[in-house]
Amino acid sequence: MHPAPSVIIFTSFSGLGFGLLLFLGLGLPSVSGWVAFVFYVIAYALAVGGLLASTFHLGNPQRALKAFTQWKTSWLSREAWLSVAALLVMAVYAFAAVFLDTRLTALGWIGAALSMATVYSTSMIYGQLKTVPRWNQPLTPVHLLTLSIAGGALLAGQMTAAAALLALAAAVQVAHWQVGDSALRESGTTLATATGLGTPGTVRAFEPPHTGTNFLLREFVHVVGRKHSRKLRMIALTLGYGLPVILLIIPGAGHVLGLLAVLFHVAGLVTSRWLFFAEAEHVVGLYYGKRLA
């Protein structure tokens, strides 16, 4: 799949933002006044900024409000509803914490649950697609949820929890890669099933239907950079999970090391998300003879 910057920014930063809202909603840390204000500004900048970035790749963003109508079947529509619900509930909770110095505990729990539901619906936009076997696995929502929660813990300054959650997210990340690497092969979709020509013998793509490129090749048959995937995976693991964990378990780590851990994590997160898209093989590539399966 084409790793469009808008979807990488959208999923990475909205995941972080809703992860932070989860911890703020749970009262970890239980903040009020100006400190709370700063936390919520960061959380809303990430969550709303990410959601806005997602509209950049739309062909007709002026009609984006129509995306709220099909929540019965569409995960994208559900995500629209859940994200707005989470942001509104947390806005009331944040207002009470910042200006009234009051913690509306129940509302915080609802906001935290809605934040996680939002991340889950984002993950299901990808996880539901049978056409992309690497994404169509139960670990896809687990992967995006654990990353969001671990990143949220890191931003919320929950040092011990963040270290443990990052280690868990790293394990899920590795498992997602492992399962994903054989997903296309195990999906059973091949050039033979795609063309129905497998029964008499072996099928080979002989001549493509067009001499130039097209929407399908640009969107689904991204192969640039896959050769570096192993190196990039190591970079994502080191920056996104390894270094932050080491920085977090240094005794008496203060704000400076904390900030450093966040910066490393974001760099690793973006690398991981780039790979999430760039490595994903859409089955339409089979028609073009671009898949090894």
Next chain:
Amino acid sequence: MTQLPATTQKKLGLVIDLDTCVGCHACVISCKGWNTENYGAPLSDMDAYGADPSGTFLNRVHSYEVTPTEGPAQLVHFPKSCLHCEDAPCVTVCPTGASYKRQEDGIVLVNESACIGCSLCAWACPYGARELDALEGVMKKCTLCVDRIYNEHLPEVDRIPSCVRTCPAGARHFGDLGDPDSDVSRLVADRGGMDLMPEQGTKPVNKYLPPRPKQDVSHDMDILAPFLDPVAEDQKGFLGWLDKALERL
């Protein structure tokens, strides 16, 4: 609405004969022509006369080489467009309701005035049947020429999809695949019509007829040889003299 109808009254679709298709791409061109001038936004081309042309098409013809375990290899031309699936994943993922399947005839269409161009339907389609138009920013797909098949302003012979009307080889057939007695359904039954990517669970309406195995002529390569013998053996006049003179040399 993006909820799929439980059943459709008809299942209009295409039957494509891979044995007959000669790979001339006439269906591609007639499709582009009709659908640029009629239903919905035109199918745009970008950099059409430049170094890197690309454009929106609703129908494309691939070519595959099939090597059987025994016998000669075959070249199979493979036209591919929307299969108007019964369980169309492109419809249910649409967040705006722009993508829908018609209850009356099963045609999958896009309401372009509601399409936000998010491309998720194209992501959900395993066949690459949907292309986002680069100029209009809306999703384009085969309409089964919905503006021809019911169009009473056209002569009756033209009330079939443009690709079917154009195909010079007769490799494309249009009809109701929900009616077991229709011509297309009988053709599918007779010729062992097949689904593409059945494991994806999309239940495509369009069917493909497999190519018949090629006759193995490798043991008898001079099957046409008798026709290649000299036609006139006993020339007369100048040519006869020339023939004899050359023989003597």
